[in-house]
Amino acid sequence: MGISLKRLDTIIGTRQLLYTLLIIFTLIPMFFPLRLPISISARTKKVYSYIDNLKPGSYIFIDFDYDPAGRGEIEPQAVATMKHLFDKNCKLVIASLGTTGPVMFEIMRKTNPDIFAGKEYGKDWVNIGYVAGGESAAAGLARSISGTVAADAYGNPIGNLPLIKEADKAEQFALAIVYTTGTDTLYYFVRQWFTPYKVPLIMGILGVMGPAAEPFVAAGQAVELLVGQVAGAEYEVLVGRPGIGLGAMDAQSTSHAIILIFIILGNIMFWSVRLRGEKR
Amino acid sequence: MSVVWRRTIPQLLVAIILVVMTALYFLYIDKTTKATLNYWDGLLINYSIVIAAMAAIVGGVDLARYHVSLIMKREREQIPFSLITIILEVVCVIFAFYALATGVPILTQPQFSWIYLNLQVPTSSAMYSILVFYVASAAYRTFRARNPPALLLLIVGVIVMLGNTSLGFAIWPGFTPLKDWIMTVPNAAGYRPIVIGVGLGTIILGLRLILRKEVTWMGRRD
């Protein structure tokens, strides 16, 4: 018995077993969601009610510039909030201050066609694409979109887009949402959109950027933050459209559960081996 | 004489830069003087940026030298891998020079950025995400109630893990606020003295450098 106990201990202690189970239990909920209930943080609720209280048909500016590594954390936020905005008939002007933004936007659009269904390009939403220049680009777009870029991401002359005629300056936008993986971009929008034009800002950021972005909310420069995968999942619940975010939350739960089970087994094995050893 | 050049002058240089940069930071006098002081401070930092850039180039040479030496040793297994490293390095450097010569910002140079986006970004992200395996096995080994402090560690760890997931919320909604309390009260307090200590260590190390007592960075003792 003693030997088999020890052997059991080594089997459980094999790191490869833990790793394999970890991979499997991370992947399963991505394909077969469990839909575990989640608590909605006050932060996400505030963003939701802010967007919910917007006048229907408001013009919204969206900076879409996360990099590929941030997709899993930020895309759920972007999809859920954009669905909410479209449901409220808001009109979206999308631009990217980062080079990877347009690529990520197209991936997002291709994988979530339903939220764009029934919306007309040019009237309900516009994608300007990549705008070079960092902070000066943010300043230029705030002054005048048609004065900063000549054509949208698909090559249409900017003058042909009805939406841009209606909303061209920062003052005309009811809200700007920044989905980014770069802390600098947040500063650009605070300095070029909030400070001069008082455009309310909502920031969709990575979990690790949370502490760095906190002061914006404390200083009243941003309405609220959406931080990490959790925020995306919470927003998916609020708008009633489960997606990657909730799948990821389930994956978080199942893989945490696997690690916890291993910790418990490790403790049981440790104590049974030790107690047995003491008896002898 | 040569000892002066070999040891004394580098040490004095370090001491002087340390004292001067500290003075530049704290002195104010008036706005115009402060601007001048800031300029000098920036100048020293710029110098160090140029020196660091040169050092990175030396490092690249050193890496290539190491892999050339592996090839020369004729370790048959290692040769193809070392070749790949050297070739990729050289190719990148060639495109970097090409970008500089044509005045293109380096990350928009198509070939350089292709290598960056398709070879470096995925491997780098994969390396970062490999931590999920390591943190899991570290948690498995660490959270084991060997003795009273380890039991405390186990309890805290389990609460935080449950508080972070919807699984914990499903078991007992109190896990999330409890985890938030752990993260804001004992967790923050536990790190505070460490940060204070690091500051003190830094100050005393700087003092040792100024007094020319900390000389290990010079390498050889002559």
Place this chain on the structure above:
Amino acid sequence: MNYLPVEQVINPAAGTVSLAILIFLSLSGYYYMKLAEKGRTFPVRKIRAFEAIEEAVARSVEMGRPVHYTIGYGSIRTAHAPQYTAGLGVLTHVARLAGKYGARLIVTHGVPEAIASIDEIVRDGYFSEGRPELYNPVDNARYLTDVQFAYASSAQAVIIRENAGANIVIGPFWAESLILAEAGTMVGAFQIGGTARDVQIPFFVLVCDYAFIGEEIFAAGAMASGDIPTLASIRGQDVGKLLSIILIVLGLILLPLGVKLATYLMW
């Protein structure tokens, strides 16, 4: 002669109290170093991780396995310089021990400015202990690259492929800390870790056999020097801790009396 008021001489953004603390700590450190030069000795608490280094090197020699040492990656011209310096300080100790026991030392790192220093320190370790034949400049000190995860992927490969008997990691570390420590665990190396980057300390404390916590790496650097006045400078650090404790207690006493020490400290 007109004297300028203090607030015009000292940068208000930098803080007069900060400067006062800096000068006070420097003077107290200097004072204890002078005392030590005159022959006063101070008892210094043992740092177990430091004592363990010799055991780690000796054990690897017994097992016929190399010692792996790393100080991390990055540039020494940043504010993390003190931690790299502490790493170099402990490396001198490890290199001499490697010379003493005849161990094969492999130093991997990604600090381009420190290449020359590391090469020389390793060489000095073998030469000063009379084992110049063991020194191989290419094998002993390997610069990998200053890109974080490229450095980490190669460092973990070195630890596993060379089958390191001891794995000593001291310097500023970021996410790669756990990669280095777990690679050591995989080959069952005797591990000693240390960093002053607060968020990475847990990984070393919990995974390694022995760990330096925060400022202990600076103290270890002083211990490694073997110089008594240098060691005495640690007492300056203790003065700083006493000062912090006094300030905290004083501030807590003054707080109910309506005096906010915090605002005065920010001067």
Place this chain on the structure above:
Amino acid sequence: MIEAIQIWLSAALVIWIWSFVYKDNYLYRLAQHIFLGAAAGYSIGISLDSLNKTALVPLAKSPTTNMHLIIPIIIGLLFFFKYSRRYYWVARYGVGIALAVGTALAFRTAPMANIIRQVNAVLLPLWTPDPVKTLNNWIHVVITLSALVYFIFTVTPRVVEGRPTITYRVYDAVLRIGIYGMMVAFGATLANTIMTRLAFFISMNIQYLQPYPLESLSAIILVAIAILFAMRRARAG
């Protein structure tokens, strides 16, 4: 075609890097060396760029006023003396300047960032109408003070033979509180890290693998063969 290679390569590199946690194998080694070469080249490229921006462009624009920028370039070139047997010490000048600037940056801000701000953060009211807050503040202060005592190196009560003195007992109790406080912090950090690492791992799956099942599967099969091969070799050797 190029795009297909690109996708396959990205998926394969991710899987090959991950394979290391099972066992070191040739495909990990390949990915590692690709990464090393690309990163080394990248780092040189970025350095050339910053050298160009900070020194060469200003020098070319107005050579007379920016003449002094030659100095750091020359000092940087001195690093190459590390290969010299006789003049190895010349490289110290560059090391020294870089080290001094870095240390100065930390040295001059340490009192404010590491001491004053931290002390200020602990100055919390110990008597508040809210009992929970009072307790929290007490815990905060007690852990901070006792862990500070842990770091004191040169003033420790003497251990006398036989029964420990009262001072020693008090010291020991304070030390224990400090150590336990730090242990809680460490355990919480480790457990909390699991979540962020998992989030990134899930992102990697969404990004590189799930959209490309065929590419991922072929890379997995290749790596499985490589690991089996490595295991056989390990058993044979």
